[in-house]
Amino acid sequence: MRFSSLKELAVVCEKEGKSICDIMLEDQAAESGRSKEQEWEKMKAYYGIMKDAAAKGIVSEKTSRSGLTGGDAKRVHEYTRNPDASLEPFTGLAMAYALAVSEVNASMGRIVATPTAGSCGVIPGVFVSSQERFGWDDDHMVKGLFSAGAIGYIIANNSFISGAEGGCQAEIGSAIGMAAGALVELKGGTPAQAVHAVGLALKNTLGLICDPVGGLVEIPCIVRNGFGAVNALAAADMALAGVRSAIPTDEVIQVMLEVGSAMPDTHRETAMGGLAQTPTGKEIIRQLAKDRKKPAVSKKEDTK
Numbered sequence: 001m002r003f004s005s006l007k008e009l010a011v012v013c014e015k016e017g018k019s020i021c022d023i024m025l026e027d028q029a030a031e032s033g034r035s036k037e038q039e040w041e042k043m044k045a046y047y048g049i050m051k052d053a054a055a056k057g058i059v060s061e062k063t064s065r066s067g068l069t070g071g072d073a074k075r076v077h078e079y080t081r082n083p084d085a086s087l088e089p090f091t092g093l094a095m096a097y098a099l100a101v102s103e104v105n106a107s108m109g110r111i112v113a114t115p116t117a118g119s120c121g122v123i124p125g126v127f128v129s130s131q132e133r134f135g136w137d138d139d140h141m142v143k144g145l146f147s148a149g150a151i152g153y154i155i156a157n158n159s160f161i162s163g164a165e166g167g168c169q170a171e172i173g174s175a176i177g178m179a180a181g182a183l184v185e186l187k188g189g190t191p192a193q194a195v196h197a198v199g200l201a202l203k204n205t206l207g208l209i210c211d212p213v214g215g216l217v218e219i220p221c222i223v224r225n226g227f228g229a230v231n232a233l234a235a236a237d238m239a240l241a242g243v244r245s246a247i248p249t250d251e252v253i254q255v256m257l258e259v260g261s262a263m264p265d266t267h268r269e270t271a272m273g274g275l276a277q278t279p280t281g282k283e284i285i286r287q288l289a290k291d292r293k294k295p296a297v298s299k300k301e302d303t304k
C-alpha cells in the first residue's frame with residue numbers, strides 16, 4: 001500500500017487527483033495479484049450479502065439462538081416511519097438496517113465482517129439506506145466499500161479493530177469511522193473531508209468498553225450497531241458541512257490505541273465487567289445456563 005496513515009492517503013489522493021476508492025482498488029489489486037476487475041467483483045459480491053442481510057433482518061421476528069434478541073429491527077423500522085418519530089425516516093431506516101444485519105449475525109445468518117462480525121451492521125445500515133434514499137446503483141456503493149476498506153486498513157494497522165484488543169471503541173468505533181468517511185466520498189466530498197469525518201466519528205466513541213452479556217454478540221452489541229449507523233450519518237454531514245477534526249484523525253487513532261491498551265481485561269470482550277456483570281447481566285447468564293441444562297423434550301411429549 002502507498003499509505004500507512006490517513007494523512008498519507010489524503011496526500012496520495014490529492015497528488016494523483018484520485019479518490020480514496022481509486023487508490024485502494026489499485027493498491028489492493030497490486031498487493032493481491034488479482035486484477036482490478038476481480039477485486040471489484042469480489043467487493044460487489046460482499047455488498048450483495050450485506051443487502052440480503054439487511055432485507056432479511058428488517059422483516060424478521062425471529063429470535064436469536066440464545067433467545068435474548070431479535071425483532072428489534074422490524075420494530076424500529078415500523079416506528080421510525082410514523083410522524084411521531086424523532087428521527088426522520090431515512091435516518092430511522094439506517095438504524096433499522098444496522099439492527100437488522102446485527103440480528104441476522106446473532107441468529108447465525110450470513111453477514112460480512114465490517115470490520116468484525118460484532119460491528120457488521122453499521123456499514124450496511126448506512127450504505128443500504130443511503131442507496132435507497134439517493135438512488136445510487138450498486139457500483140457506486142462498491143466504490144464506498146473500497147473507501148471504507150482503506151480507512152479500516154489504516155485503523156487496523158495503527159490501532160485496533162477488535163473488542164478483545166481495544167474495547168468496543170475499536171470495533172463499533174472503527175465501523176462508524178469507516179462508514180462516515182466512505183459516505184463523504186459517496187456524496188462527492190473530498191478525501192480530506194472524508195478523513196475529517198473519520199476523526200469526528202472516532203472521537204465520539206473513544207473509551208467505549210466491550211462488555212457483551214454472556215460473551216454473546218447480542219447485548220449491547222446489536223443496539224450499538226444501530227446507534228453507530230446514526231453517528232456515522234452525523235459525522236459525514238458534519239464533515240461535508242465543513243467541520244474539521246481539530247485533532248488530526250491519525251492522532252485520534254493513536255488515542256484509541258492508548259485508551260484500548262490501558263483498558264482492563266474485564267472490559268475487553270471477556271464478559272467479566274461492564275454490562276455483562278450487572279445484576280441483570282448475571283441473571284441473564286444464569287438463566288441461559290439453566291435453559292441449556294434442561295432435558296430435551298421427548299418426541300412423544302412434544303406432540304401432546
Ligand code: SF4
Binds near residue numbers: 210224
Ligand atoms: S460490545 Fe464487544 S462484542 Fe459487542 S460489538 Fe462491542 S466490541 Fe463487539
